Structure formats: structure tokens, C-alpha cells
Amino acid sequence: MTFTEDYAAVLLPFVEEYKKSKNGNARKAIVQNAADAVSKSGDLREDGAEDLPKDLKTVCYFSFKVFLYLFM
Numbered sequence: 001m002t003f004t005e006d007y008a009a010v011l012l013p014f015v016e017e018y019k020k021s022k023n024g025n026a027r028k029a030i031v032q033n034a035a036d037a038v039s040k041s042g043d044l045r046e047d048g049a050e051d052l053p054k055d056l057k058t059v060c061y062f063s064f065k066v067f068l069y070l071f072m
Contacts, residue, residue, distance in 0.1 A: 007038050010034075010038050014031075014037070017030050018030045018034075019068060034064075038056060
């Protein structure tokens with residue numbers, strides 16, 4: 001499954017915060033906040049959002065890694 005551009009736009013603000021975090025607990029909180037934001041944004045879409053993955057936190061975590069690799 002891939003995220004749409006809408007979900008990438010929701011995740012991007014969290015990437016810089018993730019990059020700057022210094023420990024694992026802070027990163028876990030950021031990933032959880034990002035997953036919550038994606039989940040909420042999907043609920044707000046009028047056109048019926050695509051089904052979200054069961055383990056959204058893992059998808060967000062790997063998305064962060066991809067964004068960091070590609071853009072940082």
C-alpha cells in the first residue's frame with residue numbers, strides 16, 4: 001500500500017521533528033502523533049479515504065526513513 005500525496009503532506013511536518021529528536025522515546029511519541037494525524041485526516045476526507053494499514057505506526061516510521069533518505 002502506498003500513501004497518497006494527502007497523507008505525505010500530513011507526515012512531512014513530523015519528519016523534521018523526528019530528525020531532531022535525540023532518543024527513542026521521543027521518536028516513538030512523534031511516530032504515534034504522526035499516525036494519529038494520518039488517521040484523523042483520513043476520517044475528514046469527503047471522498048472516502050482509502051483503507052489505512054493495520055499497523056499505521058510502522059508505515060509512518062518507514063515513511064519517515066524514506067523521507068529522510070530522499071530529502072535530507
